[in-house]
Amino acid sequence: MLLKSQHSGAASRGTHLIRILMTILVTGGAGFIGANFVLDWLAASNEAVINLDKLTYAGNPETLASLQGDARHQLVQGDIGDAALVSRLLAEHQPRAVVNFAAESHVDRSIHGPGEFIETNIVGTFRLLESVRGYWSGLLDSDIREQGLAPTGVQAQAPTKGGFRFLHVSTDEVYGSLSQSDPAFAETNRYEPNSPYSASKAASDHLVRAWHHTYGLPVLTTNCSNNYGPYHFPEKLIPLMIVNALAGKPLPVYGDGMQIRDWLYVKDHCSAIRRVLEAGRLGETYNVGGWNEKPNIEIVHTVCKLLDELRPKADGTSYATQITYVTDRPGHDRRYAIDARKLEAELGWKPAETFETGIRKTVAWYLANPEWVQHVQSGAYRDWVSKNYAGRQA
Numbered sequence: 001m002l003l004k005s006q007h008s009g010a011a012s013r014g015t016h017l018i019r020i021l022m023t024i025l026v027t028g029g030a031g032f033i034g035a036n037f038v039l040d041w042l043a044a045s046n047e048a049v050i051n052l053d054k055l056t057y058a059g060n061p062e063t064l065a066s067l068q069g070d071a072r073h074q075l076v077q078g079d080i081g082d083a084a085l086v087s088r089l090l091a092e093h094q095p096r097a098v099v100n101f102a103a104e105s106h107v108d109r110s111i112h113g114p115g116e117f118i119e120t121n122i123v124g125t126f127r128l129l130e131s132v133r134g135y136w137s138g139l140l141d142s143d144i145r146e147q148g149l150a151p152t153g154v155q156a157q158a159p160t161k162g163g164f165r166f167l168h169v170s171t172d173e174v175y176g177s178l179s180q181s182d183p184a185f186a187e188t189n190r191y192e193p194n195s196p197y198s199a200s201k202a203a204s205d206h207l208v209r210a211w212h213h214t215y216g217l218p219v220l221t222t223n224c225s226n227n228y229g230p231y232h233f234p235e236k237l238i239p240l241m242i243v244n245a246l247a248g249k250p251l252p253v254y255g256d257g258m259q260i261r262d263w264l265y266v267k268d269h270c271s272a273i274r275r276v277l278e279a280g281r282l283g284e285t286y287n288v289g290g291w292n293e294k295p296n297i298e299i300v301h302t303v304c305k306l307l308d309e310l311r312p313k314a315d316g317t318s319y320a321t322q323i324t325y326v327t328d329r330p331g332h333d334r335r336y337a338i339d340a341r342k343l344e345a346e347l348g349w350k351p352a353e354t355f356e357t358g359i360r361k362t363v364a365w366y367l368a369n370p371e372w373v374q375h376v377q378s379g380a381y382r383d384w385v386s387k388n389y390a391g392r393q394a
């Protein structure tokens with residue numbers, strides 16, 4: 001893995017041509033889902049990844065440590081909103097696709113401070129779209145071999161205007177909240193975002209849609225339910241519960257704990273993105289979900305039970321004794337559920353994990369990787385925990 005500064009020089013023309021044939025640009029690829037995507041991508045393909053990540057508190061190059069020395073991966077620290085940087089990366093590496101994971105992603109943080117969410121998720125996506133539009137409109141209409149630039153026999157993979165794709169990774173939260181009796185979110189549901197986070201993601205989805213309808217940019221959007229799995233930052237429900245349980249700390253359940261989320265193992269989200277990137281219809285949106293609706297309190301009990309089995313407490317009590325009900329999240333959405341039938345029927349995608357297999361793998365991963373957890377629990381992480389939980393009455 002190479003870590004490049006923002007000011008690296010342009011590749012020579014010869015090197016450039018090799019990259020043309022074998023590259024995608026991933027943004028936010030040092031975060032939870034983006035890093036899982038990059039690791040899975042490079043495990044399954046030789047196509048290189050340029051990974052543009054601002055390395056905010058949520059971005060962690062350590063997650064990509066296994067790619068150290070792997071010439072197929074280059075991590076570039078920078079902002080999707082930096083038009084000069086993004087345009088230079090696009091011109092230099094000529095990717096055939098851009099997959100946009102970069103975002104501020106935590107609902108609680110968006111309630112405490114929405115500014116960064118507006119900046120990255122809305123303004124950043126706008127600037128990224130403009131940089132990508134500039135690159136895409138300069139791509140050749142015909143393949144590169146016809147221009148005498150690429151060696152014979154490899155032209156099929158060269159980026160043409162028609163072949164380029166921009167995939168925007170979004171969330172089910174844009175659809176708002178469901179009542180118990182509502183059907184699951186379909187792609188046709190209207191957008192009703194309720195938090196600063198979901199409103200900013202909804203805005204970004206609208207921008208992506210508009211860049212397709214107005215400029216013809218070849219876009220795809222995926223709207224996924226709650227992910228869980230390895231390398232999940234321990235500010236989110238499942239990793240927070242695992243980490244707090246092992247540390248003997250309270251397990252803070254918001255409100256009555258009966259809010260429902262629809263859970264998908266992160267690697268299944270990554271396989272869905274690969275499938276949509278490969279065969280999705282341009283301009284379409286695809287819901288991604290695992291048909292695993294569960295109330296939060298059930299999730300917390302499942303985590304406790306697995307820990308009781310895999311790492312029993314010395315005093316013989318259950319981790320569930322640490323569960324503490326705390327003040328609810330303001331504006332807390334009651335229920336999300338995803339109808340993923342379009343993706344399943346059109347593109348033949350199916351999740352590989354059930355919730356039972358995925359959650360067991362996840363708990364086992366956290367037990368096997370305590371150093372990763374210790375390293376992300378920086379001073380900034382500790383500040384966040386005291387800010388978010390200090391005001392909540394038990």
Ligand code: NAD
Binds near residue numbers: 053056170224
């Ligand atoms: P994350 O917070 O773990 O990672 C986000 C990454 O983006 C980090 O590496 C961060 O450094 C980077 N980043 C932030 N601002 C940036 C900027 N301005 N320029 C470049 N990089 C920047 O998030 P995640 O959970 O991996 O989510 C990834 C994407 O998937 C987000 O767009 C999110 O909205 C979406 N999503 C997440 C879930 C989920 O359950 N986590 C579900 C559905 C959709």
Ligand code: DAU
Binds near residue numbers: 253
């Ligand atoms: O639905 C997809 C979304 O899922 C993504 O778009 C977001 O990026 C991702 O963060 C996630 O949002 P949630 O708000 O659903 O995830 P979180 O893990 O923060 O919370 C899950 C549920 O658990 C939610 O109902 C709030 C509750 N919760 C969360 C925390 C951190 C608690 O009860 N206690 C907690 O300490």
